[in-house]
Amino acid sequence: MSTTTAAPSQARRSKAYDLWRMRVYLQPYYRLTAWSMVAAVGSTAASLAIPLLIQRVVDGPVRHGDTRGLFLLGALAIALGVFEGALSFIRRWAQSASSVGMEARLREDLYAHLQRLPIEFHDRWQSGQLLSRATADLSSIRRFLSFGLFFFVLNLATYVAVSVLLIHLYWPLGVFVALSAIPLFLIVRRFTARYYAASRELQDSLGDLTTRVEESAQGIRVIRAFGRRDHVGEQFGDGARHVHDLGVGKSRMVARTLSQFDLVPNVTLAVVLVAGAMAVSAGSLTVGTLVAFVALQVMLVWPIDILGWIIANAQEAMSASARIYEVLDTPPSIVDRPGAVAPSTVEGRLRFEGVEFGYEPGRPVLRGIDLEVAPGETLAIVGLTGSGKTTLVSLVPRLYDVGAGSITIDGRDVRDIRLDSLRRIVGTAFEDPTLFSMSVRENLTLGRTDATDEEIEEALAIAQAGFAHDLPWGLDTRIGEQGLSLSGGQRQRLALARAVLGRPNVLVLDDPLSALDVHTEALVEEALATVLAGTTALLVVHRPSTIALADRVAFLQDGRIAATGTHSHLLATCPGYRDVLRGT
Structure with a gap:
């Protein structure tokens, strides 16, 4: 019997509410998260400085044939690259440490809560559904809270910073690049609702399939004794095919959305190259500025590409959080009353x-x-x-x-x-x-x-x-x-x-x-x-x-x-x- 229906109070919540509640598990790791964010901001700032440095190189030493200045600026670019690499190492280490710690705390709390819940709860719930929550769902939440959310904030800041720099370099094309966020927003809005429903259905089906595997492993003697291996195999195959079809459907949805994400920055880049070349010909834009402009805009391609993965991961994490809080929000009904005691002597009447x-x-x-x-x-x-x-x-x-x-x-x-x-x-x-x-x-x-x-x-x-x-x-x-x-x-x-x-x-x-x-x-x-x-x-x-x-x-x-x-x-x-x- 499926038991994955949320409580009525949960049904009225926003999809993101339960995921927002998960922030408490990151609190002990706020310092690591802060170091990770500082390192990421520093690394991004170094990467943003490189195109501006290229502008100086092209419009300065290259244009005037100053080899000494060229070597000096090249050494500075190398130093920025080393600095960016070191900060990337710190960021990845801090991210990994906080994410693994957060997942461990959440898993411990979930397991401890399951131990406190009454027998009648376990009578109603499939063990496979509980197992999938303690494994696959926790992994989805960890990926989003430690990486997805982190990169969403970082990429949003990068998009804003790059847009400001582009407007500063050449405002007509800079405004055009900034406005390309509008079609991205429309694509995201259409994608999120459908993907959340698909994620929830897949997670529930994985729980049912896990239950079937567990029951088959525990009942292998009965299955063999009655010669029902083929029958049980067919049932498992039906469940596995259903999970496969749901997974393929999700992948198709993501692929379609990612291709749309790819289209927007590529079309924008093509317009910038053509319009920028015309501006250089007209003398309103230097070659170095155009190179720096294009280099900065190219830096937006990866944040936009990964946006689809972040949103998909966010939907999976929201669904996983709702499933986990279905368990965590179930109050233990058999608990110590206020004033309960531990008798020192017992006769046994x-x-x-x-x-x-x-x-x-x-x-x-x-x-x-x-x-x-x-x-x-x-x-x-x-x-x-x-x-x-x-x-x-x-x-x-x-x-x-x-x-x-x-x-x-x-x-x-x-x-x-x-x-x-x-x-x-x-x-x-x-x-x-x-x-x-x-x-x-x-x-x-x-x-x-x-x-x-x-x-x-x-x-x-x-x-x-x-x-x-x-x-x-x-x-x-x-x-x-x-x-x-x-x-x-x-x-x-x-x-x-x-x-x-x-x-x-x-x-x-x-x-x-x-x-x-x-x-x-x-x-x-x-x-x-x-x-x-x-x-x-x-x-x-x-x-x-x-x-x-x-x-x-x-x-x-x-x-x-x-x-x-x-x-x-x-x-x-x-x-x-x-x-x-x-x-x-």
Whole structure:
């Protein structure tokens, strides 16, 4: 599902507004930018001085045969060239340093903001769209803020300075050259609106294509297993061709505009050469002045040629800024309340009072949930698929926030506990474990980096994950992306060991043994029983054997708690509970 629609408030903004907001990321580099601009102005001034020097050479030493003056002026021209080259080096170095720094700061802020956004945001957004914003869009912004905008200001100043000099040298032709900016303005005005729309469409399509590549890489086993390589390849090919066609359309648009940009200065130069030659013949203009005039005008050709690239880059940067601020302007909804605390001691009494929750307004998943779990008690959550079991336990560590009611730990609302503290108090292990492209040790200590070797060994023993020592480099072995180099059962056991290692006061286990064989499951349950004896736990289960770990069972049906009690009590009194277990 595409999720690239801007918020209504954004739709009313000018296209350049979000790009203007990006200036804050250049603030730490204003000094470098200033040095770059000073160097650029100095370099441009040196280049402007050379045609004027040529005028003096032609109308002076050349005209009068003064070789000594000719050599003197030639040495001065060389000095100006060396000076211009040195300043160009300073300008390029300062520009590059500021642009890379700006891009790094923006990328860090974007990544940090993504980490703060709630799970429901990531549920809605395609990962490829986020990835394209953090890579291609940032590059577009960097190119414009560090180079495009810089050269736009510099070239505009150059155009004005050259026009003033041309008017000073010979005002009739100088005014004519200055007025050539009018057709350029009309070309730019017609180009910008169309190119912005084309850039936005291409960037969104690249995000969709990135998502398709990512999904294909992650699901390669499924694709191979079902023999759908050709089908997936065709889908990717369709998306790639669409991106290609959009790119070609953009290139055609730029090529057409650039050719018009080229036409204006070339026609102007032709008029200047003819009219200037006539003025020289009439004696109203010297040869040296005409040479200097033409040399100065030629200096306008490159700024005009690059104007098309700058404008195109500006449109891409504006589109990229709007896409990035769609993310940055999304406020984190799960944050610390004012006055939130980090409890010094936790008993682990867990209470749900009138809890309601829905992923979409008007479509509740959970309704009127009332539960209490005593410190050290293990409560199993049982229900049909889709009844809301995972949603219920996800509310405890505030992966989602309740829509109504409250969840308390030791009488304190979880929303009044600082998030960093809450997620140390509540440990989680999910049915679909996520492991990262890092070592086994780093994956295990993700929630507790100060864990000792003895504590790691204890957690591995509880989860029956001793296989980690048999990997090529033991706990220092790097596992592949999402842990796909391991079996499903191995991934689950490592995820369980990670949850146990954090020594949480409240342990949330969302069917963490589903991928284990019967023998390993029995061993894990036996070891896990000792951990659960001193920990408040919510245990989502599907297998009857796992229910033996629980002191009580809550039967969830249609988003409500239909019954609670011991396993034997519910078997005897709750037909729906018996039906669920019979189905498993």
